Amino acid sequence: MTGYYQGRFRDQWEALAAEIFADELGLPTVTPRTSLRGDAGPAEFGAGPADRIPAGLGAGPAERIAARLGAATGLELTAELVRRHDTVHALGGYLRTHARRDLCVQLPPDDRGPRPKLFYVHSASGNAFAIWALRSLLPVPLSGVRAAGLYGEREIPRTVAEFADVYLDEIRDAQPEGPYLLCGFSGGGAIAFELAGRLHERGARVGLLALIDAPAPVFGSVTVQDESTLMEDRLRELLRRVEGRVRDHADAGDPEVIDVLRAGDALAKDMGSDALRRQLTVYARLIRACAAYRPARYPGEVHYFAAEATPEHVERWKPYAGALHTYRLDAEHYEYEIFADPGFREVFAGLVDDALRRARTGSPAASGSGERC
8 A cells, every 4th residue: 555545534524524623632734543532543443543632632622523513514413422433534434424415515504694705616536625725824714615416415417517507506505695706626617617607697796716727628629538438547546546556447346446445545434336436427527527618708807826737728718718817836736735835825815815805895806917826
């Protein structure tokens, strides 16, 4: 095993538990194995030594963690339950089974309402919790929009328009009035663009639209693999990250494949072939959806953060935007690396602050050219 996924969170529930663990335990770093007790936690989740917390923090924090997780999920949680499921991945597994899973917009109930929020649309991974890495930087509630159908709650969409159909109503329910702050990484950028256009058509104000290394509009000018091939290629890549070798073939229904992914922390212990297939399907369908996407023109400003996207790639967005501002990043096509980049953080925070200032004063969007981060 390579350890590629060790320390990474597998879904929004683990990431939510980790965020609250970090706050309540005063830890600079939290992994799925961080535990209240400092051992491997419950046997069914034990997979090696847990990350230890400072001594003496086992009682009070359990009550606070239960209260905050309950407020964020609507579940009635107790300190005893937190102590029983006392690692991040154990609590994540409990939430995965018991929390409401029909909403794609991830936002605590008490954060719903008129004040502006930043909505971050998922990439082909289907997850959108990476935005929480910016929670100490931005003065607005952060909401990850995870993939429709990721938990089997509905059919997984096949087009950018179908993804947007699901998310638009949820976003407007979470925030009934503008200004709307939207961003998306990779394939999520295309969905964010579609959402911005639809909000604008409905007379809503879009305060910010940021695309982060989003695929260029090509709508049929390139050949894209079929869904099953994309799914298998993605699975082989997941296995390569875990095993350090390339397989000639892989099947999501193969129990040996599931065991390997679980042992390598790519799948949680309570995730099986059905959950894996849904992840792979989201990946394949969003890849194909972006390749077929023909956007309508959006008359507002678009802020494009380019990591691996070439200038020619970015220029393909120009005909569809009222104004296109480009910011070059010295980073790989990876959310966490981009969000940790000082240049990105400075520019992005400035854009959010400017959007909030304009919302307060009622001033129009700022104009100007892009810059290098």
